[in-house]
Amino acid sequence: MFLRRFSLPVIAFAALSVAACGDERPGIEGQLGTLRFEYATVGACSGCSIDREVLAGSLLDIDVHGVHPRVAFQVRSTAPNVADFEVSTRCRFIGHKGCRDGIAVITKAAGDADLEVFDDWTGTVFDRITVKVRDAASLETVVMATSSRDGSPGTIAPTASGTFELAVDSDVEIRTTPRSASGEALIATSAAIQGAYENEQVVGPRVRLAGSAPAEYARANHPGTTTVSVLGGGVRHDLVFHVVE
Known part of the structure; x- marks a missing residue:
């Protein structure tokens, strides 16, 4: 008392x-x-x-x-x-x-x-x-890929045409930073960021790692070209991937 x-x-x-x-x-x-x-x-x-x-x-x-x-x-x-x-x-x-x-x-x-x-x-x-x-005004993404050939992860940049090139069996991590209308980075967790896959036979989701980081985890399965979209806070950001042998 x-x-x-x-x-x-x-x-x-x-x-x-x-x-x-x-x-x-x-x-x-x-x-x-x-x-x-x-x-x-x-x-x-x-x-x-x-x-x-x-x-x-x-x-x-x-x-x-x-x-x-x-x-x-x-x-x-x-x-x-x-x-x-x-x-x-x-x-x-x-x-x-x-x-x-x-x-x-x-x-x-x-x-x-x-x-x-x-x-x-x-x-x-x-x-x-x-x-x-x-809500987000924009989504910024960084694409990381781990090649099955050498096993070393690294950031990959898009080609001049805006396409990300991957080798088959590469693991992909898409890290997302949502920004407000003023350009400030918003605090975000994985619950607010979702991935949508146009063709999972080419690039599909893999098991999400434990944790709250706003990231999407994928895998390059077969040769082809496809789009992976990142959605969050009312914004959609499309990424085009070209998978080769």
Whole structure:
């Protein structure tokens, strides 16, 4: 009872004390100045500023710093049609060791949504931050290929005609960076970036590697010419591949 009733002043006092000595804490302060937040999605954006814009459709994690470990908190969204939030537990080790509560973010549509962190017992709002969800204005891609002949991965550039040339049995990775209308890179995860294959007999998908990085994994199967499209945030980007023996 005592801990819950005075949890907010304790958090605020700690924040003021650290600030007076030089602030090296992770994340940035929320709107009420009591908690700190940062994106924490491995492979996509770990330790990224909460101020950055996010591609619609992405699934992300947020680390929240400053809540007393004995205080149970809940979260809610002021715009669930834009982004929804859930308390999630992540463990560093098997067997529920090194666990801590974080926040899962499910983005749905372009707009702004405030994430509110509140006391599960009293309903008191600890802090809030704004999650900015955007559609993409453009998609930039980098094509990586690993040839079965030498096994060495490398970036490949298109020919003068705009076609990417591959050898049969090459593994392909298409890394995608979505950008906003201002040209800024949007935080994105694999949930928001999809691949579409014109002819899987020529170039087809292969098993996606574990992780959240916005990448499409493919394989050159047979000689021919085909298109692989990358889709995300309302934008489509077509890549033409020519596969040879």
